[in-house]
Amino acid sequence: xxxxxxxxIAVALDLFSRRPPEEVSIDDIAAAAGxxxxxxxxxxxxxxxxxxxxxxxxxxxxxGRFEEPADGPLSERxxxxxxxxxxxxxxxxxxxxxxxxxxSVAASAGTSAVIDEVRRAAHDQILSHLAVPSPSxxxxxxxxxxxxxxxxxxxxxLGERSVPLEELQxxxxxxxxxxxxxxxxxxxxxxxxxxxxxxxxxxxxxxGRLVRELAGLFAVPGIADAVAALAVEPAN
Amino acid sequence: xxxxxxxxIAVALDLFSRRPPEEVSIDDIAAAAGxxxxxxxxxxxxxxxxxxxxxxxxxxxxxGRFEEPADGPLSERxxxxxxxxxxxxxxxxxxxxxxxxxxSVAASAGTSAVIDEVRRAAHDQILSHLAVPSPSxxxxxxxxxxxxxxxxxxxxxLGERSVPLEELQxxxxxxxxxxxxxxxxxxxxxxxxxxxxxxxxxxxxxxGRLVRELAGLFAVPGIADAVAALAVEPAN
Numbered sequence: 301x302x303x304x305x306x307x308x309i310a311v312a313l314d315l316f317s318r319r320p321p322e323e324v325s326i327d328d329i330a331a332a333a334g335x336x337x338x339x340x341x342x343x344x345x346x347x348x349x350x351x352x353x354x355x356x357x358x359x360x361x362x363x364g365r366f367e368e369p370a371d372g373p374l375s376e377r378x379x380x381x382x383x384x385x386x387x388x389x390x391x392x393x394x395x396x397x398x399x400x401x402x403x404s405v406a407a408s409a410g411t412s413a414v415i416d417e418v419r420r421a422a423h424d425q426i427l428s429h430l431a432v433p434s435p436s437x438x439x440x441x442x443x444x445x446x447x448x449x450x451x452x453x454x455x456x457x458l459g460e461r462s463v464p465l466e467e468l469q470x471x472x473x474x475x476x477x478x479x480x481x482x483x484x485x486x487x488x489x490x491x492x493x494x495x496x497x498x499x500x501x502x503x504x505x506x507x508g509r510l511v512r513e514l515a516g517l518f519a520v521p522g523i524a525d526a527v528a529a530l531a532v533e534p535a536n
Numbered sequence: 537x538x539x540x541x542x543x544x545i546a547v548a549l550d551l552f553s554r555r556p557p558e559e560v561s562i563d564d565i566a567a568a569a570g571x572x573x574x575x576x577x578x579x580x581x582x583x584x585x586x587x588x589x590x591x592x593x594x595x596x597x598x599x600g601r602f603e604e605p606a607d608g609p610l611s612e613r614x615x616x617x618x619x620x621x622x623x624x625x626x627x628x629x630x631x632x633x634x635x636x637x638x639x640s641v642a643a644s645a646g647t648s649a650v651i652d653e654v655r656r657a658a659h660d661q662i663l664s665h666l667a668v669p670s671p672s673x674x675x676x677x678x679x680x681x682x683x684x685x686x687x688x689x690x691x692x693x694l695g696e697r698s699v700p701l702e703e704l705q706x707x708x709x710x711x712x713x714x715x716x717x718x719x720x721x722x723x724x725x726x727x728x729x730x731x732x733x734x735x736x737x738x739x740x741x742x743x744g745r746l747v748r749e750l751a752g753l754f755a756v757p758g759i760a761d762a763v764a765a766l767a768v769e770p771a772n
Binding site: 481492521 | 637643648673674677680681684685687688689692696698699707710711714715717718720721722727728730731732734735737738739740743744746747748749750751752753756757758759762763765766767768769770
């Protein structure tokens with residue numbers, strides 16, 4: 301491993317995390333690394349190659365943050381994962397936003413491949429925690445859509461920072477629990493698995509808090525009655 | 537309005553709907569329009585300009601499909617909107633997929649702007665149906681995340697077509713109802729609005745069907761008990 305090359309990548313990653321790619325030049329990277337411009341070009345044909353290599357490193361790191369031991373209630377595992385994910389988002393904010401917003405001059409098949417790789421890693425990790433023997437297309441789609449939700453939510457948060465990060469972390473996990481419940485409502489084969497998930501949850505965890513929040517909502521005048529009226533099979 | 541130019545855009549849109557942009561050449565467009573290559577260049581500086589113009593037209597059409605009269609239950613309005621949206625996705629499949637997947641050589645700030653414009657139109661239309669006087673950041677985010685869900689879901693469907701389109705249409709609407717309920721569980725100010733939505737729903741509509749699906753799920757042995765155990769405030 302060439303240390304000088306590694307150092308250039310680390311410096312580039314730091315700069316590309318803090319600014320959109322079009323605002324980082326080879327000169328900026330050379331200056332921050334205490335290197336000459338020709339030295340940078342000795343290792344990389346140009347800014348795009350250095351950008352893509354630093355993205356690949358960042359992608360690998362982010363994918364690693366989805367790894368979590370298969371211990372304890374599902375919602376608490378996911379809560380820890382989301383803590384690490386959001387910490388990454390926060391520390392790589394402007395670069396993360398520029399990458400996911402797309403339309404950057406530096407967007408390419410290479411940068412799309414990095415995004416897809418991270419999404420796939422997140423999807424596979426989450427499915428492995430669900431431990432459903434052969435996940436249906438519907439369940440896979442639920443996981444994919446929830447990952448998109450996490451991306452959108454963290455992008456919006458980077459722009460406005462209108463709520464504490466811990467709130468996002470909790471909400472995203474609760475949204476996953478809700479999405480899983482909806483999927484099980486459509487797919488009878490998942491119902492027994494869902495019973496197992498809920499049985500392992502703690503009242504103080506994200507799923508328990510969600511159940512109590514929903515119970516509070518259904519205590520609001522009118523809601524329980526309106527929902528009960530919908531539970532009646534239509535005459536038709 | 538120049539008819540020849542309009543015809544070229546219509547032909548280009550048709551070709552860009554059926555193939556990713558890198559598989560459509562100026563020659564293809566000229567041939568399909570019965571025009572000469574120089575004539576195409578008379579109207580457009582190159583393929584990218586023609587691609588972006590045809591995308592703008594498609595974006596305007598798609599945005600228009602989110603318009604829906606403010607009549608009847610919310611879930612039924614959204615069901616009609618999603619029918620038109622999914623019909624668009626189906627008829628512009630390969631182009632829609634290439635655009636949203638990004639990483640295409642034709643992706644640019646211009647194509648991103650079109651995507652953003654459609655997302656904004658969808659967001660604004662849905663919020664207008666909710667008719668909440670001043671939508672909170674949390675509610676806006678719920679709408680944005682659900683739009684991302686609709687995009688991901690329709691992209692996946694284009695790849696696999698594993699379920700009938702009507703099923704997606706129903707599921708997406710039900711996921712919106714669930715996401716709105718979750719948001720109201722966190723935001724007491726929305727609870728009264730939610731009661732109003734549910735009161736206006738019909739048992740035979742998407743929300744009614746969802747309620748009965750969830751009731752069926754909670755009748756599965758173990759689920760209601762496990763959830764009831766989570767409803768108890770933890771001793772701490």
